[in-house]
Amino acid sequence: MSPGADTLLAGVREKDPRAIGRAISIVEDGGPLAASILAALEHPCCEAALVIGVTGPGGAGKSTLTQALIAHYRTEGRRIGVVAVDPSSTLSGGALLGDRIRMMRHALDEDVVIRSMATRGRAGGICAAAGAAVRVMAYSGCEIVLLETVGVGQAELAVVHLADLTALVLAPGLGDDVQAMKAGLIELVDAIVVNKGDQPAAQALLAEMQAVAAATHRAVFCTSASDGTGVAQLAAGLGELADTLRQSDRIALRRQAARSIEVMDWALELLRPELKAAVAALGPLSGEPQALARLAIARLKATEE
Ligand SMILES: Nc1nc2c(ncn2[C@@H]2O[C@H](COP(=O)(O)OP(=O)(O)O)[C@@H](O)[C@H]2O)c(=O)[nH]1
Ligand SMILES: [Mg+2]
Incomplete structure (x- = not known):
């Protein structure tokens, strides 16, 4: 080395x-x-950290809940990592900045490691980057790493697969787009959190989610992240869920699947420069782009043989 x-x-x-x-x-x-x-980082200690995905639509309270979970875990003396993946902002601004300021509450706590990553405006694969960040945090002794993603784009949904288990955070009053994407998101997660439990409209959403959960075997929790209500119960529930998943080897299987996503990401990254050169070598480009892409790949393969 x-x-x-x-x-x-x-x-x-x-x-x-x-x-x-x-x-x-x-x-x-x-x-x-x-x-x-x-x-x-291929070290046994990196295997020990539990990676909990926190996903859901913007505005549901993921960042507030992440912060409340950090506060809870810190009362238990655990060292915590957070990787926040944000599709909308570039590294310098946008929503992440707000999150960062809110996380300042933990900024002076050296047992809280926080990293934000933007999916937009970056060259590399987000899964490769997020997976690597999780392992660095685990290597530094984080017992739990929270992986916060906005469940909207393909890249963010792929990141969900890096987690050992994932909670979907919903809240009342988020509108029709959320309604439409809910079903697809529920399929991906182990637990559903109805946040903003302090708002009266949360009761109807909670009842709806309890019905969905009964049919799909998901755990349901109700929190009010801004005042911490229900957060201890959520943390305990996620811990039990992790134990169950571990016992049935499902976490090991998920980690294998996560590995293949990361390897794929790295493979694309490593190929990128050669592909770029192969496309440039095609000369002036006219014609159907996909056909040209195939041609570039074919030439690249030919030079390797
Ligand atoms: N009333 C209420 N507001 C909340 C709660 N949790 C978060 N919020 C507010 O909802 C807004 C969005 O929260 P945020 O954590 O940024 O959501 P994110 O986009 O999912 O990360 C903020 O104004 C929060 O203060 C809650 O439990 N109750
Ligand atoms: Mg957020």
């Missing part, structure tokens, strides 16, 4: 926030140092 990676990983192990931040940036960018860091 290169000496740079060695020193950095020692820093991560010692929970040095700057080393953790740097290690995540390096693995996100996927340069030469990334490979040696990623290799070192």
Whole structure:
């Protein structure tokens, strides 16, 4: 291993926030140092962390709930990681900034590691980057990593598959688009959280979700993330769910599936420069783009034989 990676990983192990931040940036960018860091992260301690997905439509209260869960886990003395994946904002602004400010409550707590990632405006695969960040956090001793994603686009839904178990956060009054995407989201998750339980309209949504849950074997929880009501019960319920999934080997199976998503992401990343060159080598491009893409791939394969 290169000496740079060695020193950095020692820093991560010692929970040095700057080393953790740097290690995540390096693995996100996927340069030469990334490979040696990623290799070192194939460590049993990285398997021990439980990765909990928190997904759902924008405005449901995912970030508020994530923060409430952090506060709860911290009272239990656990070290926590958070990877927040946001489709809408670039790295410098947008919704993430608001989340970051809210998370400031935990900013001085060195046992809370928070990382935001934008899906838009980035070159690399989001699953590869998020998976790597989760492992860096686990290596630094995080027992639980919360993976917050907005359940809308394909990339964000793919990230859900990196989690050991996932909770869907819903809230009353989010409108018709949410209504339409609910069914598809429920299929992907293990638990449904009806948040904003303090609002009267939450009762009808809760009743609806309890009926859905009875038919689909999902656990249902009701929280009011802004005042912490129901958060301890949710944390306990997710813990029990994780135990059940572990006992039936389903977490191991999910991790295998997650691995294949990450490998696919890296494969596409690693191929990108050669593909770019192959497309450039086609010369002036006229004609049907998919046919040209096939031609570029065929030429690339031919040069390898
Ligand atoms: N009344 C009420 N408002 C909440 C609750 N949880 C979150 N909110 C508010 O809902 C809005 C969206 O919350 P946020 O956590 O940013 O949602 P996200 O987009 O899913 O991450 C914010 O204004 C929160 O203060 C809750 O339990 N009750
Ligand atoms: Mg949010």
